[in-house]
Amino acid sequence: MTNDVTLWKKTDEVIIPKQTNNVSQIVNLGVQLSQKDQRQIIRSFEDGSYEMVATFIWTKAINSLRNQLSKMGISFIAEMLDRPDISEHTNVQQAISDFEAIRLAEELGVISGTAAFRLKQAMELVTHFNQPELEDSPENELSDDETKTIIRTCVQSILIYDKVEAAINFKNFRNELEELTLNEDSPIIIKLVQNPYFFQRTTIRILMLLVKTKLGAQLENALANANLIIPQLWPNLKHPERYQVGRTYSELFSDGKSKAANGLRGVLLKVKGFDFVPEDLRSSSFIKVANDILSAHNGMNNFYNEPAPVNTLLRMGSVIPSPAFQVCVTAVLCVRLGNSYGVSNAAQDGANAILKNITTDRWIYFFNECIQSNEILLYKLMQYRPTSIWLTVFASKFLGRISSELKNKDIINLVKFTNEKKIDRINNLADAMYQKLGYANS
Structure with a gap:
């Protein structure tokens, strides 16, 4: 496994050439769009139905992204987003906002940082021009250039790929945390403190998920790795992440999962972290x-x-x-x-x-x-x-x-x-x- 922030970078990126500015050419690169979808987008764009085109292709793209994220498991998604209200019975398409889907996809290496930035801009455009209270005037209509930008962003970032999935190195990292007991000389441990904060935050959330859901040897590995990693990250962790560790301990204790709770208790004792354990729900x-x-x-x-x-x-x-x-x-x-x-x-x-x-x-x-x-x-x-x-x-x-x-x-x-x-x-x-x-x- 790599020991660098490139762990999160998508490697199979397909680029739409800069000179490709024709909507038909861009849309035809969207392999996730059916022939019917492509014809509808092109025809509606040529007719000047820009709001309809933008909403249609945005919905296709963001729903595809949410669908791919959901394959990682609902409990994993809930932990990564720090959303205790999401359960296995939750409809992910309804529960996860567009912004959350983009942010999580970036953190997991599903999309690049540049793609995430452009998707957020496209999201604001689509959201604004769908406001029902906007006055009916030329000023409040999407332009052809804005619509082209939305189409290009959705295709380039998501719809151009047959399957959008997290980088394999990320999956390897998650597997290592549950399958192996790491030590202080492990490359990932050495680099962890130097990596971007969202990497550290993601590591904490993965560990908390493993501690809550795994049994046997996998639980023992997760607890051992938590005891190694969390104390090293704790001095630089912000309070929201510290509270996540405390809340996980509280939930384990309340659910009677004594082995997991005792293991996490050891972590909290090591970092003097019991101030971050909630007293109630x-x-x-x-x-x-x-x-x-x-x-x-x-x-x-x-x-x-x-x-x-x-x-x-x-x-x-x-x-x-x-x-x-x-x-x-x-x-x-x-x-x-x-x-x-x-x-x-x-x-x-x-x-x-x-x-x-x-x-x-x-x-x-x-x-x-x-x-x-x-x-x-x-x-x-x-x-x-x-x-x-x-x-x-x-x-x-x-x-x-x-x-x-x-x-x-x-x-x-x-x-x-x-x-x-x-x-x-x-x-x-x-x-x-x-x-x-x-x-x-x-």
Whole structure:
């Protein structure tokens, strides 16, 4: 197995030549599209039915991506996305948002970072132009160039491949964690701390899944590897990942899986991590609603669908449990910041009320422990319009008050540029932080 970040890179990439700009030529390269689909796309594009074409090919592409991801197992998908609300009975096509599918596919090496970046841009275009409340005017219609971009992105990133699957090296890595007991001299252990953060986060999630689902020798290997790997990663792990380890221990203990629970208990004792074990399952309810908000935000008709889950979260109480805090605040900030095309006006009062209930010390925690590894918010802050709204979320006095409590240089600069209303500097900083996590920006 390789011991480098290339572990995650797709190697069988097929490239559409730059000079290929004819829609018929591009669509004909989509081997996952039937002849009927291809004819319908080409005919509708030539007729100027751009919204219909974009929605059709986007749905084909993203559903194909979700379908391939689901073959890795529902429990694996739930663990990777940190979605305890997803079970074996869940319909993956409905439960996993487009954004989650793209993010997970990138982390698993199913698609490249560049493909993921372009797919996110295509997703925003398709979502925006499907808003039912858009006024019927030429300004609110997809152009032929925008539609071509969506078609090219969907074909190049997904539909050009007969089967989209994770890189074989990723599968080997997962197998090693359950089939072998690694040691400190193993190449992957040596490189693990140096690898991008999403690699480390993925490793933690794989280990937690193995500990929860395996028996016998495979469980023993997973526990031994967890005892080796987690202490090495723990000093640099952000609180959301630490809470995932604590929550897994709590679930194992509650389910009476004593061998697995005792093994993970040893890990938590080694890293002094029992502060991250939830005392009850109240946090799961908050996490579910937060994921409902994110699903609405990243789905079709998001401006219409966001208010209901936001108001549900507001009614659940002003104190968000610590294990659920990161995902809840992320979800609410996504609604507050909106996307490149605007915000859900009907959801703003609820979102503002939730944010107003957050105390200063919890905001300090969020800046110190959550934003640096939060690819969702960093992606928002790479865009002009969401960033312009970000400048209105925090008062100048508040930003000045928390500055001295911040630890990371990038976060200190983020607060500084926010206070100074420097949108371009925030965009560039978020871009750099996003790449530090291991994601591509173009």
